[in-house]
Amino acid sequence: MNDYPHDLETTRGRIFFWIGMVIFPAFWIWWMRPRYFTKSQRLLGWIWFGVYLLGLLLQRELIGRFLPELVLGYPVIAVRLNLVLFVWFLVRCLGFQMFLMVAIVSVDVVAVISAIFVPSWNRLEEDMSPMRLLVFAPAFVLATMHLMLTPVRTWYKNLKAPGSETA
Structure with missing residues (x-):
């Protein structure tokens, strides 16, 4: 390799x-x-x-038969996926002690956001609206952040290294 x-x-x-x-x-x-x-x-x-x-x-017929039931589970799956990716990213970036402090402080933020998000989510139609897929947008952003974390850290270390050119 x-x-x-x-x-x-x-x-x-x-x-x-x-x-x-x-x-x-x-x-x-x-x-x-x-x-x-x-x-x-x-x-x-x-x-x-x-x-x-x-x-x-x-298997498109089989997938088409079970897709409506799967779509009804999208909000639960997406919210859990977003939460897990976010927590994992924070632990990777901050370390456990700082993560604990961020978790304590962010409880209020999560409460306010969920108070706004849940009623808005219930107003969306129950059909397969394209807006429902937007709940996965944070997961794509967080997955990209996970992939970019190591290259950005390496770039930053090289930037801060003695003898490196800074603009």
């Missing part, structure tokens, strides 16, 4: 990588950049993505 990412060297990184390959391979195929993975590994990832899409296309 060419300069393997440090996250994939840990057990946790390997577990999350393979969970991602099984659940949503398109995201992980994008993440498998040539710098880290060989051509054969990327090809295998693309083949798996093709098999995954083919399976979705062949």
